[in-house]
Each structure stands twice: as C-alpha cells, then as structure tokens.
Amino acid sequence: MPWDELRPLLWTALQETFTMVGWTMLLTVAIGLPLGILLVLTDKGGLLAVPPVNKVLGFVVNVGRSFPFLILLVALIPFTRWVMGLFGQATAIGTDAMVVPLTVAAVPFFARLVETSVREVDRGLVEAAQAMGASVPVIVRKVLVREALPSLVSGLTVTVIAVVGYSAFAGVIGAGGLGDLAIRYGYKNFDDRTMLVTVVVLIVIVQAVQLVGDFVSRRLSHR
C-alpha cells in the first residue's frame, strides 16, 4: 500500500488503540486497585480478615486470569452486549465494545499485581499507623497505597503494555486499532510495508509507556 493511503489508516488505528487502551486502563484502575487492596485486607491476618471472602475473590480473579484472551473475547460477547446495552448501544461489535473484554481481562491481572505490591509494604508501618489511632481507610490511603505507589506504577506500566497486546485481537469483534490494521492489511493482504510500519509503531508505544512508567515510579520512590 502506498504511504499516502497508509497514513490516514495508521492515524485512525492509532486513535482507536489509544481510545481502547485509555478507557480500559481507567476502568481497570477503578476496579482493580480496590480489588487488589481487598485481596490483602481480607486475607488471614489482614486488617479486615474475612478468609471466606478472600477465597471467593481469589477464585474469581484466578478464573479471570485462566482464559486465553481470544477465548475470553468470544465467550464474553453476550456479556459485552449486555454491558453496552446499559450505555444505550446493545452491541458486542466495535471499538467501544472492545473495552468490555479488555477490562475483564485486565482487572484480575492488575489486581494481582496490586496485591503483590501492597503486601510488600512493611507491616511495621501499618502497626505504627494503628498505634497513632488511624482507621482502616486512613491506613489504606496514607500507608498502603502511598508506600506501594512506586511499585503500583510499575504494575500499571506492565498492565498497559499487556492491554496494548490484547487490543491486537480487536479485529475479531470488528473493532479497529493497530493490531487489526496489521492483521487485515499486513497479514491477510501480504502487505509487508503496512506490517512493518504497524509493528514499529507498536514497539515505539510500548517503549514509551515503559520509559514513562519507570520514570514516574523512580520519582515517587524515596528509598
């Protein structure tokens, strides 16, 4: 494909990828962060120890993580349609709809990373906060999240990159993005140039995300 034709396609695909990944990450943090923290708090010996709840949450997270993304994507089609219906467009097709399965895949992934990060916060700090009269929400905010922040940012970076990878399957449900462009034009049309350009753009995106993530994480850490 000539460069003049490729450029607008690439531009659209880039915007679609950013839209999908952006919304997905927003929702993933909103759901995955509390879920990850809850996994720590409800565990045996945690601040809100409820082992049965912990077991259930852990199980759900594991189920979410067991699916290969392609299968999850297809299996979720009815669910996706239902969720999209809540927003007034009952469809399982398109870039907006793709956000649903992406989020379903990313939440458990991110939640486990959050759990690991929060667990690494020194117990002594929690104890010190308790001794100061802090309530559980205050401990979560001022101690657990704040102290785990550099590590949480690293986890977020890993998750963004994973979601960019998952978004390549978007073509399966008629959504766009860079991955779709590479498969449809590059692979199915034997267009090496499109393939090459898309891959290069993806590499640049992933590198940029990692670079920014590392930088922010380092700035937040005062160890």
Add this chain to the structure above:
Amino acid sequence: MIRTHALTKVFRTRDREVTALDDVSLHVPEGEIFGVLGRSGAGKSTLIRTVNLLERPTSGTVEVGGRELTALSARELRAERLRIGMIFQHFNLLSGRDVAGNIAVPLEIAGVGRAERTRKVAELLDLVGLGQHAKAYPAQLSGGQKQRVGIARALANDPRVLLCDEATSALDPETTRSILDLLRELRASLGLTILLITHEMDVVKSICDSAALMEAGRVVESGTVTDLLARPDSRLARDMFPLGLPAPSTGTTILDITFRGAETAHPFVSTLARTYNVDVNILGAAVETLAGRQVGRMRIALDGSFEDNVVPIGYLREQGLQVDVLDAYDSGFAPAALPAQLPDAVPTLVKEA
C-alpha cells in the same frame, strides 16, 4: 498512669499454644520511666503491644490515663491512641514522605488543620533537634535521626504516655545514649510517662526509675531500681552491678555492700580502716550514677572470721549501707564452682596471645 491487670496472651497456631503473657500485672505511675527487661521471647514485646491494644490480650485489662482501653469500642480506642505515643526498634517511618510529612501524619489523623499542622511540626522538629532536616527523606537519615523523627511523630498529639518498643536496639551505643538523653529531657519537660522494653541492661540502668524482669511471659521481679538494688536476691540488681564469683579465701570475712545514694559521699572504707584498725581489701566494685545518685555494689574482704568482725559490720550497717556477708566458701561451694570456670578461661587467653 499505665496499669495492667492479670494480662494473659495465648497465641494459638494449628497444633500448639504459646503463652506469651502469663498473668502480668504492672503499674507505671505518672511521670515515671519504667523499663521491662528480658531476653527475646520473654514476652516483653507482646506486653508493650498489649498496652495500646495492637495486640488484644486473651484475658486481663489495660488501663491508660484512667481509661480502661480493653473496654472501649474500636472508635473510642482510636481516639485514645492519639494520646499514646509509640516508637519502634525499626522506626517505621513512611519512606514516601519527608521528615516533616512523617511528623504530620498523626496530626492529619487527629484532624488538625493545615496551618496548625505546619506550626506544630516546626515545633516538634525543634524539640528533637532536627530543624534543618525537615525536607529530608527517611532514607537519607542516620538511625539516630530516624528515631528522633519517630519520637517527634509519637509526640505530635501531646500524649501523656510514650511506649518505646526496643527503641534503641538498632542503634550504636553513642546514639543510644543521645536518644536516652532526649527521652529523659522529654520526661522532665513534658511530664511524660514512659514505658520501655529492652534487652539492654544499660538502658534500664541509665534512665529507668523502675524496672521489671520478664521471663517466659511472667514478671519475675519488679520495683524501683533503688529498691531492687537493696534486695540481695535481686537478679536485676546483680546483673546491673555484677561482682562476679567470690575468690576463695580462708581467714577473711567477705562482705557485699550495696549503697544507694547519699552514703557514698561519706568515705566509709577509709573510716572503717581507721576507726576499727582493720585491713580492708576491695575485691570488686560496680558503681554508677543513677538519676543523679551514686549507687552500686562493692565486695570487700576483712581479716578474720565473721565473729571477729561483728563490730565493723555493725558500723557499716549504721551508715545506712546494706551489708551481706558471704560465707559460701566455708561450705566449700565456691571452690567447687571456681575450678570449673578456670579451664574455660585459660584457653581463651592462650588464643588471644
């Protein structure tokens, strides 16, 4: 100020029970520095964590400042904890906040406004001598400085009580001394009541008014340091002022003299020698200034048997000194014990040479 009554704490693991506290009753009067001494595993850490209920006792009650903490709801307990400062062996500072930010945490928890927080933090920084380090992060500070931040943080809400959980155990001797000096000053200036736990005898010796010795979850000995000193069977006193094993000797009377305070101003050894014309041989002594008073123990030998020395001993007792007569060597106890020690000591010397 702090009163625990019949505290018991049993930890249950899957197949065994560990009794960390066994019927511990303590009373720390207002303004006192009280030290709990014990080896690791003796239960002292559990004890101090029970005082602010970081650890719930299995049974028994805890009272701080007249309120029974064990009877409070979670919310009421949090309110009380604002008034109980605590410092830790490993400082437990937030690595993501600078010094001023760390000290501000308890103020934020107490809901103190921003302007008042800034003022109070500056005041606390001065109090612990860290004025120029307000913007430093904990990772940039030395151990002693970190503990000062911990102390400032613990005092942020003007507590009446300070709990010190092995607060100097991670510090070198010199820093330990400066932190203990600071604690002593704070007690004087703020009227703090301090409960500390430690495994270091020096800490008890240098700042405590009272002390308790813990073993296997029980308090085996407690009292004011001067009172403990007066008890010949006190292990705390003996550990604080070690005189070692008595040398075997015949034809002499060996005395352990304990003095607590004013008597030392009076030169009793020379008076004794002059007045009664006896030879006094000093075998060992451990003297220390506790709370501004000279206290310690001394072991002396007087020529002749106990019967020969009744009068000089009476004189010493008249001076207000506590005198214990050691007669163990006559019974053959010490000579038996001593050779057993020697073979150990000799090879060490050879190695060093």
